[in-house]
Amino acid sequence: MFGGGGMNPQKMQQMMKQMGIDVDEIDATEVVIKQADGDQLVFDDPDVTKMDARGQETYQIIGEPETVESAGEIEAEAESAESTESDEAGIPQDDVELVVQRTGATEADARAALEATDGDLAAAISRLE
Known part of the structure:
Protein backbone atom coordinates (compact mmCIF):
# COMPACT_ATOMS: atom_id res chain seq x y z
CA MET A 1 0.00 0.00 0.00
CA GLU A 69 -22.47 -22.63 -9.41
CA SER A 70 -25.84 -21.27 -8.42
CA ALA A 71 -28.66 -23.73 -7.77
CA GLY A 72 -30.62 -22.20 -10.67
CA GLU A 73 -27.85 -23.02 -13.14
CA ILE A 74 -27.53 -26.57 -11.81
CA GLU A 75 -31.32 -27.09 -12.17
CA ALA A 76 -31.26 -25.65 -15.70
CA GLU A 77 -28.44 -28.02 -16.66
CA ALA A 78 -30.37 -30.96 -15.22
CA GLU A 79 -33.53 -29.96 -17.11
CA SER A 80 -31.49 -29.57 -20.29
CA ALA A 81 -30.04 -33.05 -19.83
CA GLU A 82 -33.51 -34.50 -19.21
CA SER A 83 -34.92 -32.82 -22.30
CA THR A 84 -32.20 -34.36 -24.47
CA GLU A 85 -33.03 -37.76 -23.02
CA SER A 86 -36.76 -37.46 -23.78
CA ASP A 87 -38.57 -36.70 -27.01
CA GLU A 88 -41.41 -34.21 -27.43
CA ALA A 89 -43.98 -36.74 -26.14
CA GLY A 90 -42.00 -37.10 -22.92
CA ILE A 91 -40.80 -40.65 -23.57
CA PRO A 92 -37.42 -41.13 -21.83
CA GLN A 93 -34.67 -42.57 -24.01
CA ASP A 94 -33.96 -45.17 -21.29
CA ASP A 95 -37.52 -46.52 -21.69
CA VAL A 96 -37.11 -46.74 -25.47
CA GLU A 97 -33.84 -48.65 -25.04
CA LEU A 98 -35.43 -51.04 -22.54
CA VAL A 99 -38.29 -51.87 -24.96
CA VAL A 100 -35.76 -52.36 -27.81
CA GLN A 101 -33.69 -54.67 -25.61
CA ARG A 102 -36.69 -56.73 -24.47
CA THR A 103 -38.42 -57.05 -27.83
CA GLY A 104 -35.71 -56.68 -30.46
CA ALA A 105 -37.79 -53.98 -32.16
CA THR A 106 -36.29 -50.90 -33.76
CA GLU A 107 -36.05 -47.67 -31.76
CA ALA A 108 -38.75 -46.11 -33.92
CA ASP A 109 -41.14 -49.03 -33.31
CA ALA A 110 -40.35 -49.04 -29.58
CA ARG A 111 -40.97 -45.29 -29.34
CA ALA A 112 -44.24 -45.63 -31.30
CA ALA A 113 -45.42 -48.43 -28.98
CA LEU A 114 -44.55 -46.37 -25.89
CA GLU A 115 -46.39 -43.35 -27.31
CA ALA A 116 -49.42 -45.51 -28.12
CA THR A 117 -49.48 -46.86 -24.56
CA ASP A 118 -48.83 -43.48 -22.89
CA GLY A 119 -45.36 -44.59 -21.76
CA ASP A 120 -46.53 -47.87 -20.17
CA LEU A 121 -43.46 -50.12 -20.46
CA ALA A 122 -45.26 -53.43 -19.93
CA ALA A 123 -48.02 -52.60 -22.41
CA ALA A 124 -45.50 -51.40 -25.03
CA ILE A 125 -43.43 -54.59 -24.67
CA SER A 126 -46.48 -56.82 -24.87
CA ARG A 127 -47.72 -54.88 -27.91
CA LEU A 128 -44.46 -55.58 -29.76
CA GLU A 129 -44.06 -59.26 -28.77
Whole structure:
Protein backbone atom coordinates (compact mmCIF):
# COMPACT_ATOMS: atom_id res chain seq x y z
CA MET A 1 0.00 0.00 0.00
CA PHE A 2 2.75 2.46 0.91
CA GLY A 3 5.58 0.76 -0.95
CA GLY A 4 7.43 0.04 2.31
CA GLY A 5 9.31 -2.93 0.82
CA GLY A 6 12.15 -2.95 3.38
CA MET A 7 10.46 -0.97 6.16
CA ASN A 8 10.31 -2.31 9.68
CA PRO A 9 6.78 -3.71 10.31
CA GLN A 10 6.59 -1.96 13.70
CA LYS A 11 7.48 1.36 12.06
CA MET A 12 4.83 0.72 9.40
CA GLN A 13 2.17 0.05 12.06
CA GLN A 14 3.19 3.20 13.93
CA MET A 15 2.88 5.30 10.76
CA MET A 16 -0.52 3.77 9.94
CA LYS A 17 -1.77 4.46 13.47
CA GLN A 18 -0.65 8.10 13.17
CA MET A 19 -2.63 8.36 9.94
CA GLY A 20 -5.74 6.95 11.69
CA ILE A 21 -5.55 3.51 10.08
CA ASP A 22 -6.24 0.46 12.26
CA VAL A 23 -5.43 -3.03 10.94
CA ASP A 24 -6.88 -6.17 12.55
CA GLU A 25 -6.58 -9.84 11.63
CA ILE A 26 -9.93 -11.67 11.51
CA ASP A 27 -9.99 -15.35 12.48
CA ALA A 28 -12.24 -16.50 9.61
CA THR A 29 -12.88 -20.14 8.70
CA GLU A 30 -14.78 -19.41 5.47
CA VAL A 31 -15.62 -16.42 3.27
CA VAL A 32 -18.40 -16.58 0.66
CA ILE A 33 -18.80 -13.96 -2.06
CA LYS A 34 -22.15 -14.11 -3.88
CA GLN A 35 -21.86 -12.82 -7.44
CA ALA A 36 -24.59 -11.12 -9.48
CA ASP A 37 -24.98 -14.20 -11.73
CA GLY A 38 -25.75 -16.36 -8.68
CA ASP A 39 -22.38 -18.13 -8.59
CA GLN A 40 -20.37 -18.03 -5.38
CA LEU A 41 -16.67 -17.77 -4.61
CA VAL A 42 -15.94 -19.80 -1.48
CA PHE A 43 -12.66 -19.29 0.38
CA ASP A 44 -11.94 -22.07 2.90
CA ASP A 45 -9.57 -21.12 5.73
CA PRO A 46 -8.62 -17.70 4.30
CA ASP A 47 -6.38 -15.03 5.79
CA VAL A 48 -8.62 -12.00 6.34
CA THR A 49 -7.44 -8.54 7.33
CA LYS A 50 -9.73 -5.64 8.20
CA MET A 51 -8.37 -2.13 7.73
CA ASP A 52 -10.27 0.83 9.19
CA ALA A 53 -9.12 4.13 7.73
CA ARG A 54 -11.09 6.92 9.44
CA GLY A 55 -14.40 5.06 9.35
CA GLN A 56 -13.95 3.44 5.94
CA GLU A 57 -13.57 -0.33 6.44
CA THR A 58 -11.71 -2.41 3.86
CA TYR A 59 -11.35 -6.19 3.96
CA GLN A 60 -8.55 -8.13 2.32
CA ILE A 61 -9.03 -11.85 1.65
CA ILE A 62 -6.03 -14.02 0.88
CA GLY A 63 -6.70 -17.57 -0.24
CA GLU A 64 -7.69 -19.75 -3.18
CA PRO A 65 -11.44 -19.58 -3.94
CA GLU A 66 -13.58 -22.42 -5.23
CA THR A 67 -16.35 -21.40 -7.63
CA VAL A 68 -19.75 -22.85 -6.76
CA GLU A 69 -22.47 -22.63 -9.41
CA SER A 70 -25.84 -21.27 -8.42
CA ALA A 71 -28.66 -23.73 -7.77
CA GLY A 72 -30.62 -22.20 -10.67
CA GLU A 73 -27.85 -23.02 -13.14
CA ILE A 74 -27.53 -26.57 -11.81
CA GLU A 75 -31.32 -27.09 -12.17
CA ALA A 76 -31.26 -25.65 -15.70
CA GLU A 77 -28.44 -28.02 -16.66
CA ALA A 78 -30.37 -30.96 -15.22
CA GLU A 79 -33.53 -29.96 -17.11
CA SER A 80 -31.49 -29.57 -20.29
CA ALA A 81 -30.04 -33.05 -19.83
CA GLU A 82 -33.51 -34.50 -19.21
CA SER A 83 -34.92 -32.82 -22.30
CA THR A 84 -32.20 -34.36 -24.47
CA GLU A 85 -33.03 -37.76 -23.02
CA SER A 86 -36.76 -37.46 -23.78
CA ASP A 87 -38.57 -36.70 -27.01
CA GLU A 88 -41.41 -34.21 -27.43
CA ALA A 89 -43.98 -36.74 -26.14
CA GLY A 90 -42.00 -37.10 -22.92
CA ILE A 91 -40.80 -40.65 -23.57
CA PRO A 92 -37.42 -41.13 -21.83
CA GLN A 93 -34.67 -42.57 -24.01
CA ASP A 94 -33.96 -45.17 -21.29
CA ASP A 95 -37.52 -46.52 -21.69
CA VAL A 96 -37.11 -46.74 -25.47
CA GLU A 97 -33.84 -48.65 -25.04
CA LEU A 98 -35.43 -51.04 -22.54
CA VAL A 99 -38.29 -51.87 -24.96
CA VAL A 100 -35.76 -52.36 -27.81
CA GLN A 101 -33.69 -54.67 -25.61
CA ARG A 102 -36.69 -56.73 -24.47
CA THR A 103 -38.42 -57.05 -27.83
CA GLY A 104 -35.71 -56.68 -30.46
CA ALA A 105 -37.79 -53.98 -32.16
CA THR A 106 -36.29 -50.90 -33.76
CA GLU A 107 -36.05 -47.67 -31.76
CA ALA A 108 -38.75 -46.11 -33.92
CA ASP A 109 -41.14 -49.03 -33.31
CA ALA A 110 -40.35 -49.04 -29.58
CA ARG A 111 -40.97 -45.29 -29.34
CA ALA A 112 -44.24 -45.63 -31.30
CA ALA A 113 -45.42 -48.43 -28.98
CA LEU A 114 -44.55 -46.37 -25.89
CA GLU A 115 -46.39 -43.35 -27.31
CA ALA A 116 -49.42 -45.51 -28.12
CA THR A 117 -49.48 -46.86 -24.56
CA ASP A 118 -48.83 -43.48 -22.89
CA GLY A 119 -45.36 -44.59 -21.76
CA ASP A 120 -46.53 -47.87 -20.17
CA LEU A 121 -43.46 -50.12 -20.46
CA ALA A 122 -45.26 -53.43 -19.93
CA ALA A 123 -48.02 -52.60 -22.41
CA ALA A 124 -45.50 -51.40 -25.03
CA ILE A 125 -43.43 -54.59 -24.67
CA SER A 126 -46.48 -56.82 -24.87
CA ARG A 127 -47.72 -54.88 -27.91
CA LEU A 128 -44.46 -55.58 -29.76
CA GLU A 129 -44.06 -59.26 -28.77
